[in-house]
Amino acid sequence: MKIIGLHVHAGQSAACLCEKGSIVAGAAEERFNRIKQSRAFPNNSIQFCLKKAGVSTLEELDGIAVSWNPANNMKNINLSGFTQWRRYDPEWLYIVPNNLLNLGLQEGFPGESLKMDIDINLNCPLHFVDHHRSHLGHAIFQSPFEQGAAAIIDEYGEYYSVTLARFLGNKVEIIRQIPYPHSLGIFYAAITEYLGFRPNSDEWKVMGAAAYGEPERFQNKVEKLLLWNESDCEWIIDQRYIEHANMKRAGYLNERLKGFLGIPVRGKDDEIKQVHYDLAAAAQAVFEDRLFRLLNCLYEETGEKNLCVAGGSFMNSLANGKILNRTPFERVFIPYAAADNGGAMGAALWVYHCVFGNRREIIQNPPSPFIGPSWDDDEINRVIKKFKLHYEYCEHPDQSAAEEIATGHLVGWFQGAMEYGERALGARSILADPREASMKEKINSAVKYREAFRPFAPSVLMERVADFFDLPSGASVPYMEQVYPVRLEMQSVIPAVVHADGTGRLQTVSRDMNPLYYDLIKQFEEITGVPVVLNTSFNIQGEPIVCSPEDAIRTFFSCGLDTLIIGRYILRK
Template sequence: MILGIHDGHDAGAVLIDGGKIFAVNEERLNRVKKYRGFPGLSMKKVMEMANASPEDVEIIAIAGVFRKLSRLKELEANLRAVFGDDFKRKVLFVEHHLAHSASAYYTSGWRNALAVSIDAAGDGLSSSIYVARDGEMVRIAQSTYIDSLGDFYASITELLGFKPMHHEGKVMSLAAYGRPSYDLSGILELNGLTFDNHLGVIGVEATRKLAEFFGYPLPRTKEIANQMKRGGFNGELQKKAIEIAASAQAHLEKLIKELGLELKDHGLPVAYAGGVAQNVKANATLRHLLGDENLWVFPAMDDGGLAFGAAVFVWAQMKRLDGKWEPFKLEHVYLGPAYGKDEVEEFLRRKGLEYEEVDVPSFIADALTEGKLVGFFRGAMEFGPRALGNRSILADPRDSNIRERLNVALRRDVFQPFAPSILWEKAGEYLKDLNGNPNEFMTMGYTASRKFKQEAPAVIHIDNTTRPQAVRRKTNPMYYSIIKEFNKKTGLGAVLNTSFNIHGEPIVCSPEDALKTFMKAELDVLVIEGYAVFQ
């Protein structure tokens, strides 16, 4: 039994027990978004899910190398409290980018691949590229934390008044509203398989230099961002901000494309993770270059997936030692806590709520056609940043006005798009640039077909792109049945799916979380393990 932990930004824990995987991030349990620190609750929860005790854990795989004495002592004290004085005999540290890259390679299903990690920084590096063959990973390139593509984009995020390392997705969304008007090749460029930062600085110093480069007023950035969050795009500074976002996104895509050309020469498929892999439009650029069947983006690509990467790397090495390693394909990410039907009914009864048992697919399809916002909770929680049908808010994508209602209910920025969950067999009909199997994890952007744009305007971004989840019956039978039933009633094999949380809060984990968010967002109905609750 191997326990993977990440003690830091986006803390979490993963337990591999034979062929079973249990995974959860600390934020889902302590309700602190992107929690930084020791994953005590996560460790306890994954062991609880596996019916295991600390004595059952044979190896503790820790993501990242601890350099500060105070942090290392704190980590050791926390581990000692759980595993006893001999905990060090179980510990193996896995370097940050190795954990990222391992999370992608060892879940790709490929025997031979390139494993790529790109983010802001970790253990002194910002990117790493490995040749992976027969379970062995050999690093062939890297960039230091100074030459960081992720930090460049984070500095743009900060410059535009958003929170760096949190709101990079907002910059990507905002970019679609404008055209790139700045040449950023003199700031950051690709050099072979590595990046070169010509600014020579990172973090807030880079933000200041970029403010000078663009002539953008740093003291007013948050004020301008708040205006854009509410839809105020017409002022000169707002227009400038959109041009900056569009230029940064275009440059990111250009660099990823150039890197993809270098990678393509190796003749191997690419397994990809790290914070930059959250950028679904840059991922689409890479996909167009490599082909749908030659790119795998690990679903928990950000630091929230590091515990998984550390655990799966150690698991693979143990298998290799025994001569038993074989490629493994991750089929789904429903790896988190689940709550039984009886447990949920007892919870609802204890809360004094009126509820009724319903035929879930038919009930939700009817509710959506009536224009209702549905909180949907069932089964094991998703691992990673995307809600994929087990902790989701669902709506009718045919109604473009539903976006405004959702934005108000969830306190979202008006320029952020919503995503669809579509029937697997409808992907070729709805996605214009699909050339292979569709994406199941919302890690990839696509161009919407004319038909899909006309029929599902609420899930199409202003630039005609969409970030779909293709749903197969065998992967999530209940969610598939809901979409199938909606398709029977409306002729559209897709629903709007957004994560079950208020903006700035973690996705709900427990029935208690679901009820609180349902009430706070004033959704119309909550469907939880087969029971419907109304406001």
């Protein structure tokens, strides 16, 4: 059974292929059209998935799953004003079903997914899956747990901003939900905008800035923006200050918030001052407080030991790394694409397991994120020769890369299938020596051209992680999705990947998931005694992570990288 999953309703549109209950291919459209966070319909991504599936037409698929259900939106809005008549003829495609559904929404529509047949002779129906059920499908059906609790927290779905559930096998029970606009994601995006960054894009910057601030300066005020209702165990956003739900104004903020916080909104090009770091720290503290209150309520309601999470709020790696210490859950699974682009996978998995009723097979090993396009050495060689570039052939790219990194060179690393998601995990990475404290500034000034306060991630051999980081029992970090403290005695050993608060957003690397990258770090350990390399995404500011050999070569010559190791070929400057 082959199902294409689509994320099309927001930034970073994407497609994936689910085959027999496993995600075997996928990519965001931005990687092909080279527009960061592209909202374009994922035509290129779909073509890649069809090729991977070995099919040439949609007729050979068993279904297409979309991670948004417009029929759920229709339950709470008046349709009479804009779906009665068409502006141009193709609009009949949705005007007719819109109005038919509106005649009996509660009785005629169950609310989980909407099936639509495009053609009576086409055995490939469209399934519009509720957005939070798409996230549930991704978090639950890729997890190693037979049963547990699940939390979906983001800005909003069709109507809800939080969905709490429990699951056993294929059966998923919704426990309760928090409606939009009472949203943890909107709260954090509003502070992101206040600090002069781009909401739904630059929240990473707020996380990085928080380490330089003191939360006490603003925490009492910021807490009032997202009130906690103890009796109902939910948060309530104060819409006097955050007006995302007001469609008559752009953005998240209003003039009252400016007066309430007592500092001007920072312009995007303004200097970042201590007051901004303090506001970031307060926002992060309140985010974590509200998140852990909710997760503790979920534990009390379910008694489950295993937790699966997804939604954009779980891209907050600072908070993710504290879940096991701040809640009674014993194990947590955070997928490699917890944000909306992962909804493409979740929609396909939900249709496979919950609509078609296929039995779920539990796999204990973390699913591989390396499901994107790849190029073999012959294809790479043709590209290099097309550009008339001088190159060296290397039999062992892992050893060559380790030697380059150990000498202080900045290395572009392009190997195998591209990662899915927003983090480079050792297939499309820039690698450097973590032992040199100045390496962070070197990369920022020569390659990334980004704010100096943003940290870089350490990739560490899985069996050596406890020697360098303080992790709670049961923690697994294969996707660079959690932040943990660096052991005090190791902070001087790998200073380039230690943030201002003594932490690192680490990635544990196993030979099973990525043997070549594992061997690279192992070789680096043999040379230096340190089983850690600095890893950041292979791109420059404003561009998506590289996808093709052409992307890698262009980016290599557009920045201050010293070496590019692409397949078994080495390019130098």
